[in-house]
Amino acid sequence: MGANRLILILLARWRVFGWTLVVTVLTTLVASVAMPKTYTASTTVVIDYKGGDPLTGSAFPSDLMAGYLATQVDIIGSHAVAACVADALKLSEVPAYRERFGKVARKARARAVFRDWAADKLLEDLDVSPSRESDVITISFAASDPLFATDVANAFAQTSIRANVELKLEPVRRQAAWFDEQVHALRGALEKAQAELSSYQIEHGVLAAGDKLDVETAHLSDLSAQLAAAKGQMYDSGARAQQMRDAAARGGVDELPDLLQNPALQVLKAELARTEARLAEVGSRYDWNHPQRQAVAAEVSSLRKMLAAEVANAMGAIERAAELARQRVADLEHAVAEQRKRILGLGAEQDKLSVLKREVENAQRVYDAALQRASQLQLESRLEGTNIAVLSPAVPPLKPSKPKVLLNLVLSVILGGGLGLAFVLLFEFKDRRIRSAEDVIDELGLPLLAEIPPEGMARPRPFQLAVRSAF
Template sequence: MTFSQLLTILRARYKIIVLTLLVIVLATAAVSLALPKTYKTSTTVLLNYKGADPVSGSVLPAQLASGYMATQIDIVTSRRVALKAVDNLGLADQPAFKQRFQQLTHGNGSIREWLADTLLKMVEVAPSRESSMIEISAKGGDPAFVAQVANGFATAYQQLNLQIKVEPLQQAAKYFTGQVAALRANLEDAQGKLSAYQQEHGLVSTDNRLDVETARLNDLSSQLVQAQGQAAEASSRGRQAMGSGGRDSPDVVSNMLVQNLKSSLALAEGKFAQLSQNLDVNHPQYQAAKAEVDRLRAELNSSIGATNNAVANNGRILRQREAEVRAALTAQTAKVFQLNHARDGLSVLVKDVESAQHAYDAAAQRLTQTELEGQSHQSDVSVLNPAVAPLFAISPNVRLNVVLSILLGAMLGLALAVLAELANRRVRSSTDLINVLKAPVLGTIAWGRPPRRFAFSRLFLTR
C-alpha cells in the first residue's frame, strides 16, 4: 500500500477517525474530571554532612562514609519514624481515623501500626543531587493533611536522629559511672596501702637523697675517713715515741717544757762539771749542783714520758674513735639498706597509686564528656524548607490527559480506518484497479466538481 492509497483510504474513512477521536477525548476528559484530586508537598531537610559535633568539637566520622546518605533515607522511611510521626500528630486519637480503622480492619491489630503503614505509602524520600539535603514528599487528597504528614516525618526524623546519637552515649555514661566508682575504690585502696606502708616503715618519700638516714650515712662515711687519717697519724707518732726513748718524737721536740728543761739541764750539767773539777764530792756546793742536775734530768725524763704517754693515749683514743665510727657506719649502712628495700616496696605502691589515679582521671574525663554529649539537644538534621498546603493538585492533569487522548484517539482512529478498509476493500484509485485487474488503464473519469479552470472560463463566457 502506497502513501497515496493510504491518503485515499483515510479521506474515505474520515468519519471513523473523527468519531474515534471524539469518543477518546470525551471519555478521557470525563474520567479525568471524575477522578479524585491528589495533592503533593515536600519538606527539605539539611544534614550536617561534614560538620563538627557542637559538644565535643570533633569531626563526625560516620557522616564521611559513602553510604551515609542512603542510610539516612532508610531511616526516614523506617517504621520507627512513621510511628513517631503518628504519635507527634496525634492521629491515633482522631475520631475520623478510628472510624476508618474500624471499617477497614474491624478492630484487628494496632491503629498505630495501621496509621504508620498508611503514612509510609503516602511518603516518598529522595536525596538532592550532589548535596547534603533530603526531600521528604507526601501525597494525598487533603492538601492540609499532606503538609502535616511531610512536616511530621521531618520532625520525627529529626527527633530519631538525635535519639540514635544520644542513646548510645547515655548507655556509655552508665557504663563509665560504674567504672569510675570501681576505679575510685581502687584508688582509695591503693592510697590506703601506701599510707599504711609509709607509717609502718617511717618513709616519707621514695627519693633517698631527701632521707635523713642517707645523709647520716654520708656523714659517718666522712667521719670514718677523717678518723682513719687521724688514727694512722697517731700510730706513726706512737711508733716514733717508742724508738730512741721517745726523745726524737715530733711531739717531744715540739714540747716547749721539754725544751726548757733540756736547756736548764744543759746549764746545770755545765755548772756541775766546772764544780766537780774544783770541789770534792762531799762539798756542799758539789752535792747541791749534783742534786740540781739530777732533779732537772728527772723532770726532763718525766716530761718526755708524759708527752709520749699522751701521744700513745691519743692514738688509742683515735683508734677507738675509728672503731666506733666504723661500727656506727656499718649499722647505718645496714639501716639504709633496709630502708632502701622498704623504699622499693614504697615505689611499687606509689606506682600503683599513680596508675590508679591515671585510670580514674581518664575514666572521669570520659564520663564527663559522655554525660555532656548525652544531654545534648543539638541534632545533625535541620528543617530547611517546611512543607505548606499545596494550592493545586498534581493529578489528574486534565490538560495533559486531553493532549494524550488526542494523540491516542488519532492513532486509534487511523488504525480503525485502515482495519475497516481492509475488512471491506474497495477500488478507490487507478492504482487499485491495476492491482486488481492486472491490466493497463487507458483513462480515468473525474467525478465530482470540475477543475477550477473550467469554472473560471464558464464564468467568463457567461459575463
C-alpha cells in the same frame, strides 16, 4: 508498509479510528471527573552541615554529605517516624482510620497493631525527595483532605527532626552513663593508690622519692671522707709509735722528734743540765757527805725521775694516740658498712615509693581523661539542637494534585490515537482491500496498464496515462 498506503488505509477506515479516539477521550474524561480529588501538601527541610559541632567545633566532612542526605531521607521515610506521626496526630481517634483498620483486621484474622498499620498507610502516600543541587529535602503527602495532608507533612518534618535528635542523643546518653560508672571506679582506684602511697610514706618516714636517699648518700660520703682522714691519722700515729719503739730499743729516745718538740721535756732537760752542772761544781768543793752536795744530788735525782716520768708520759701518749686512731678507723669502717647497708635498704624503699607514685600518677591521668570525656558527654547529652531545620512549612493546597484532567486528556488523545491505529490495522489485515496501484502490483503480481481517476476528478490526457509493466 509505506506512508502513502497507511494514509489511504486511515482514510478508508476513518470511522474506526475516530470512534476509538472519541471513546478513549470520553472515558478518560469521565474517569478523571469521577475520580476523588487528592491534595498534596509539601514541606521542605534544610540540612546545615557547614556549622560544625557546637562543642568540639569540628566541621562535617563535605565528602560524606551525599550519604548523609540519603540517610536523612531514609529516616524521614522510616516506619518508626511514621508510627510517631500516627501517635502525634492521634489517628487512633479518627473514626475513618479505626473503621478501615477494623476491616483489615477482620479480613486478615490476625491481631494487628493499629499503630503499625497506620504507619504503613501513611508511608503509602508519603514522598521524600532530596534536591539534586542543594541540601534541601522535600516531604510531600497526598490525601483527600488538604488540611490533613498539611498536618501530616508538617508532622513528618517535626518528627524526623526529633528523631534525629534522639538518634544522636541516645548513644551519647549510653556512653555518658558508662563513663560515669568508669569515673566512679577510677576514682576509687585513685583513692586506693593515694592511700597506699600515704601509708607507705608514713611507715617509712619519707616524703618524696629520693629525699631520704639523698640525705643518706651525703652522710655516707661524709663518713667516707672521715674514714680516709682517720686512716691517715692512724698511719701517722702508727709510724710515730713504731719510731718510738725502735728508738727505745736502741736507747735513743731523746732523739725522737715528738720528745724534742715537747716543751716540758725541754724545760726539764735544761733544768737537769743546770742542776748537774751545779752538782759538779759543788762536788769539786765539797765531800759527798756534805749537806749542800747531798741536797744538789737529791735535786738532780728528782729531776731525772721527773724527766723519766715525762718521757714515759709522752711515749704513752703516742701509744694511746695510735690506739685511738686505730679504734676510730675501725669505728668509721663499721659506720660506713652500716650506712651502705642502710642505703641499699633505702634503695628498695625508694623503688617501692617510685612504683607507688607512678601508680598514683597513672591513676590520676586516667581519671582526669575519663572525667573530661564524661563531662563532654554530659554536655552532649543535654544538647538537643540539630543541623536540620524546617525551611518552609506545608500550607493547605488550594488545588488538587490529582486528577490532572488536562494531562489525562492529552495522554488519552495519544492513547486513543494509538488504539485507533491499532484497530484500523487489525481490521485492514482481516479484510484486505486494494487501495492503490502499488497494492495491485504487490498483492496480485499483475502488470498495471493504466489508472482511472476517481469520479469528479479531471480526465487525464492520453499521454498522461501511467503505463507500468512488471518487466
